[in-house]
Amino acid sequence: MNGKVKVLLNGYGVIGKRVADAVALQDDMELVGVADVVSDWRVKMAQRKGYTVYCSISDPKRTEAMKEAGINVAGTLEDLLRQGAVDVVIDCAPAGFGVKNKEALYDKYGVKAIFEGGEKHETANLSFVAQCNYNEALEKAEGGHRYCRIVSCNTTAACRIFHALYSHFKVKRARMVLVRRATDPVKGDTGGIMNTVVPSHLPSHHAPDVKTVIHDAIPDLYSAAVKGSHTMYHFHFYDVIFDQTITREDVINALRNEPRLTFVNSKDGVIGLAAIIEISRDIGLPRGDIYTIPIWEDFITVIGGNEVLIAAACPNENDVIPENVDAIRALTLIEKDANRSIQKTNEALKIPKVLY
Amino acid sequence: MNGKVKVLLNGYGVIGKRVADAVALQDDMELVGVADVVSDWRVKMAQRKGYTVYCSISDPKRTEAMKEAGINVAGTLEDLLRQGAVDVVIDCAPAGFGVKNKEALYDKYGVKAIFEGGEKHETANLSFVAQCNYNEALEKAEGGHRYCRIVSCNTTAACRIFHALYSHFKVKRARMVLVRRATDPVKGDTGGIMNTVVPSHLPSHHAPDVKTVIHDAIPDLYSAAVKGSHTMYHFHFYDVIFDQTITREDVINALRNEPRLTFVNSKDGVIGLAAIIEISRDIGLPRGDIYTIPIWEDFITVIGGNEVLIAAACPNENDVIPENVDAIRALTLIEKDANRSIQKTNEALKIPKVLY
């Protein structure tokens, strides 16, 4: 691969638009364009930002409809792939469309592709969180593997926290309880839940999903989840038991030194998600994104010398964005050192290590 | 004590108005009246229901203000106590006022009093959930003890579920995670939280509060809690480990046979709190109250042969109402059999064993 990696973003939604911006900020990547199928303000906003817009599907009627709505469609995604103009597609289409795109397009044109957490592990056979298994991705890519799945925002957050723990201590058992946001803010006009709590099946799919990344690093791992009646940031509780004695100081140090985790403190007035979201906005990055996982430092509690309780917030719209960038580097082998990629991404995105 | 127990309800709020109605339904009790200090629609509603209204505080200005607002105040709470017209006061004043009333009034006039979960255990030195420790209350009452505390809605729900488990199996360890409603519906016009999740300190006070009732029945017990952005029903997750092998069937049977617990099923379309609340309203009891704790039967999950996961809903406005009624019987010794009191209360309140 000569020069910059040519990246095409397919699916300009909540995650896709952020990945597009993030790729455009990297000096070793070039954003070829963004592909979508709708004609509303969302795609007009892509155009306003100067991105070249393609139609995700090859049906000329759809391209025509987008043009009639005032979108300058430069062609179809398939045209681009046929021309070999793309090294990696980031597929941020709605859940379940990724596997269809893979079969219809990415397999056919032999292009590399990165999927998001709405797709199954089997679609990519490689699930990724940079600080956990960048090397696994490198190895697979060196063997010719072309696909990678960025896990969901919740799984990404959990993997980062667990990695801080299992890379320093013998973790025996972990339980997670998630209070999920009901829907993304942008979908609030048409969707969501109201004045309720809605549990997932017990146990939830989050623990098995974490295992697609960390494999057997935590032998006994289960999760439970509910949807809460709010639109931003998931809330996470962790209850982790170790096969050794640990101190609160040990755990705090492990978390502090881990990339893409940060601390907040209820004693500073950060008493809930609303405060963290306001802090996120005050930081000043576009859309109020922070990419990192805030953990309540003063809530970290050690019980009985070998168990720790942790509460964290998961910025669901944006914590996976740096993972997409790192996955491009791993999959294209342009950066063979995990830490260097993470560092490069952190700097390009200005990911804050300290929030306030 | 000859004839019916004379009960005075002090604090006609969310809990108080329900206790008043419940006492009025018992054939071994007489509701002498309700006392409050405000002059708004809430007290006018008490009058509309035919209750005699007293002023909670002895300041004549306050009585005057209530009368000016159109309330027929029959006198003050202190007048009643001085006359010996009351056997038991149920103190449903706002959290923290109970202990003040105790010192100023109940101690002074030697009247029996029942406090609610907003008061500390130490105020009553007896915390109560009928099916767990009716006999403890009886013993103390026989020894002349005059006070009892009904624990909070959350603690009451947890005690019922734990009792079903520890009275059948050897329970080693339990963890609870609560997603609390933010405020009562009636307070929605002026209070609450919005579009957020707010954690309590970790660990939360709920586990220690449970221990005031079940004492050492569960040796290793911790809890975590958040406020969610909804107004009705708390949501509870339980993770319980046994010192023995158990089956899912065992656990279901234990829960099914326990009073004041009931099952719902996501396969019947009961997928969240909103469905349970609608069922509660459809049952047809006043205010949509059900008094019992709905547990998702199909979510009950056994892990590794000795651990069970349980999800439940806690009807925060009303699950403690029958406990108040039973506590009156225990404290006044008019019913010395726990099961008979529970049965009597269940029938008078029409507490449903099956919801649909």
Place this chain on the structure above:
Amino acid sequence: MNGKVKVLLNGYGVIGKRVADAVALQDDMELVGVADVVSDWRVKMAQRKGYTVYCSISDPKRTEAMKEAGINVAGTLEDLLRQGAVDVVIDCAPAGFGVKNKEALYDKYGVKAIFEGGEKHETANLSFVAQCNYNEALEKAEGGHRYCRIVSCNTTAACRIFHALYSHFKVKRARMVLVRRATDPVKGDTGGIMNTVVPSHLPSHHAPDVKTVIHDAIPDLYSAAVKGSHTMYHFHFYDVIFDQTITREDVINALRNEPRLTFVNSKDGVIGLAAIIEISRDIGLPRGDIYTIPIWEDFITVIGGNEVLIAAACPNENDVIPENVDAIRALTLIEKDANRSIQKTNEALKIPKVLY
């Protein structure tokens, strides 16, 4: 028609289940049964209440599915109609299904039918609010007309308020602004909007819908509407201009004397919908229903001698219930006096004239 009117309820949802209960309370009607197509807790609840359950559609597979879920299906709606066992069907099927049922069933079997506000005026060619046009319904029924549409909860509330005004004063112009609840509480687990306000098209359909009932009683009538992020009770603002001088006292008297309207007062602490909903629950009718329209008495404001501002709450789940009962009487001609029907219904449902 000899004896009681035989009524079948088709569509046991938010409105349907209330209509069923209301019909069952009338001494001149008999509820033959309720028909639906689903198999979940909702229909099980109908069975729990003792209603005979029918399948709304004639497909035997559907009946079978309901039976498999444990519902004792007594037959199909069509069977009942074929047998002439029903005088009036109340069609509370989801919006748009009523017209299909009319064409497939009610036309075919010549049965009388009452539709709800989700259907168009043209489906029934008679839109109904008892205190506005009971006589119009009588006249049409005497001419052999078999169909009637109960207008939506919002339109019903507006018609009652406007009737109080135009039957006493010369109304020249009215503007309504509605802040609608987003979805019904029962649908909160799966639907709704979150943390937003969503306007309808401007102007909204409510004013034209009001005209299907009050015809030209208000010559210049427009409305605007938004969905708010709450689940119970719509909020209404009215701005009405008269062709004559009026006083605040005049307007208050007109509203006070009108059936199915009631007053609340912010000075009594009734500052928002939450307080009204709590009052509704405290009244003690099933599901907290009140059937009447609360108007803020102290907010009634006269401007410039010929204009009045009014704020009201609309109990969206239940204000149309008495209209369904009255419509049965009008359509079957069993009661030819509007006031007697309204009075009879009010008494059977215990509709409160004063809330507190």
Place this chain on the structure above:
Amino acid sequence: MNGKVKVLLNGYGVIGKRVADAVALQDDMELVGVADVVSDWRVKMAQRKGYTVYCSISDPKRTEAMKEAGINVAGTLEDLLRQGAVDVVIDCAPAGFGVKNKEALYDKYGVKAIFEGGEKHETANLSFVAQCNYNEALEKAEGGHRYCRIVSCNTTAACRIFHALYSHFKVKRARMVLVRRATDPVKGDTGGIMNTVVPSHLPSHHAPDVKTVIHDAIPDLYSAAVKGSHTMYHFHFYDVIFDQTITREDVINALRNEPRLTFVNSKDGVIGLAAIIEISRDIGLPRGDIYTIPIWEDFITVIGGNEVLIAAACPNENDVIPENVDAIRALTLIEKDANRSIQKTNEALKIPKVLY
């Protein structure tokens, strides 16, 4: 005044922190620092941004408390004023504190001060919206007047829209209905309303407040308002009657040519506040601010040739920010042309004229 205007921001809250950032972006102003009294994350964030922090009150204990929390307090606000280091204080203290600060500090030290919408008109005797009455502010300032009040976000939005109308057409009468956000997002952890609608008194104070800026430009002006259960952006309905015939095209042109107004379109998928908020975030300005008032272009409706209905969104956290900047220029006489100040501010803040 030589060189840049020296500005001190007092009250680093939702409005204050934005005004600080906006002032820091102007080439004719210098932000001397920000003053506050709290010690939590909010003030730490000011420090993180590089602002010099002062203590708003002169009590040394308070300064000490801030220092103990890790804030480098550079002194007190009063020290600064005594030294003559400040030309203009922007007082963004909580509602009602402005008038106290005026009496205790600004009067005493003869400093110019700008207040926000939480203060009464009488505190400043000059209420300001740049495009409506910049010249009035200039005239008063030339006469030695030192105070100015930026009106509330709602009043500012209304004044901009009304100015577009009354400066082109003869406006006879206007009615506004506001669906206000309940509280700011940052306060969601501790405050707000839940699942309700709460009306203000009828009529609301908004219309009189508008008149403090536009005086008698609209002879017959009334408003009504409710709080809705959402945290961002107010929603506005306008019903305006003219003393002349107007066309939809006329109104659209007038609104389009007015500064700090912009159009959105439901046909582009912008169906509610959530979409507008997402667009705001996508624009990419800090905190997702847009400063301008989005109006639904396709909802603009003309009735009867002389009446128009308009629906708009009011970005409550930030629409007043440019007004603060312009008010500094008017009050200090550094820019005597309203349009030039508005233009300068628009460019410095990058206020978008088109959103997508």
